[in-house]
Amino acid sequence: MTTRNMTRAAALGLLALAACTQRKINPEPVTVMRNGERVPDSEAKIAEARDRAAGDQARTTYTRDSIMAAAMTGCTPDVCAAVTRGEVALGMNEAQLMAATRTTPTAWSVRRSGDAAIYTSAIQNESPRDMVSAVALVQVQNGRVASYAYNEPSGMRIVQKAGDASAAARATATGNALVQQGDELVASGNASLALARYDQASVLLPNDPMLQYRIATLLDQQLRPIEALMRYKRFLHQLELERINAVGDAYAKQAAAIAHAKERIIVLEKR
């Protein structure tokens, strides 16, 4: 065999080897869609969902109507008005609670113990809501709502007496929650965010002297003397008003804060 023939044979061999080791993707075992085939439409699925939704909605509407009829039968004017507004109120019975939240029994998980019952959401993260907020928990005593709690952005707000449900009480509860958040932020060293929380709270609690004192000390620490001075003065002014109103011994309890405020006013005014 000549050298040329040997080279040819080797090249042929390499070619054959390359052909044998060629990677092959075999798409056959899986479903393959080829040109000309049809993509099924989703009309059947939509129709099935439509029938199911219509059936569910009809059943739920019937249940809700029955609950509403039971709720409005023999209710006191206040409770009737609350049900119509869609707001939970103390003294409601179970049907009125559901009517006010526009829910059915499927929305609630009920734990009963003697004459008491606790209503909570049956589905996680899907609390029943009334016009005010998401209702986290309702305590029923002898078939009547004794207290309830809202899950609000500022935290849990509990309504135990009629006054707690008023707009003013709601603002006070929200303001107090913001003050608490501000205190926690101060403790964790985030003074600027704490100040923002206190500022929000001061809109809701305009007559709270201790809130003014908190804001004043924070501003003082942040080397903002003009604003701090104003807040210290406001704190003392509100305390004077409180003293005139003679509310218990609040003035005596705030003695240290008063002394500190007066001292800082002298220092800041001298600058």
Add this chain to the structure above:
Amino acid sequence: MAKFSFTRLTARGALIALVAAAAACSPKQVNRIDPAAVTDLSGRWNDTDSRLVANELIKQSLDGPWLKRFSDSHGGAAPTVLVGGFSNKTYEHIAVGTFLNDLERAFTNSGAVQVMAGGTARDQIRDERADQQTNANAATRAKLANETGARYMLQGEIQAIEDSEGKEKVVFYQIDATMVDMESNAKVWIGQHKIKKYVLRKRVGL
């Protein structure tokens, strides 16, 4: 010799001109075909992929437990959904509106989900409503600040992985859709569809 070359050149030129003329005269063929027909030409994203994604997301979303959970806790009401951003993270142009509109249509026609207008469509409606406050009869005026707030937002993304060697190419698309609670940010439903394509470019004549 020179004469022979000239004749041969002329013959070749005539042949090329004839072929070009024949190509120019061949009639264009346009046929209307079934929109549901699979027509893969280049191997890139096409209408078939869009339909497959729409079908799968419709099935997954309408069968998902999130609908019943919402309905049970809200006295049978249908959840309100706003279609948000659907980002295309592939190198191809993918018209996401085709399968999103299919999904919106399925939601609305099934009655199981209430779809709210968003984006530019909503802006257009708000402009018109504002205009009605000045120009429309009081009895027929659409009221301001009476929109229904959407409880959920549908968001999603498309990603692609491509692998090729020689005449072969594999493209993998993954489409993820998520329903997010607007208040809590909780993801109440996640839909997903995957498409894998094997493209083999055959040599002409083989």
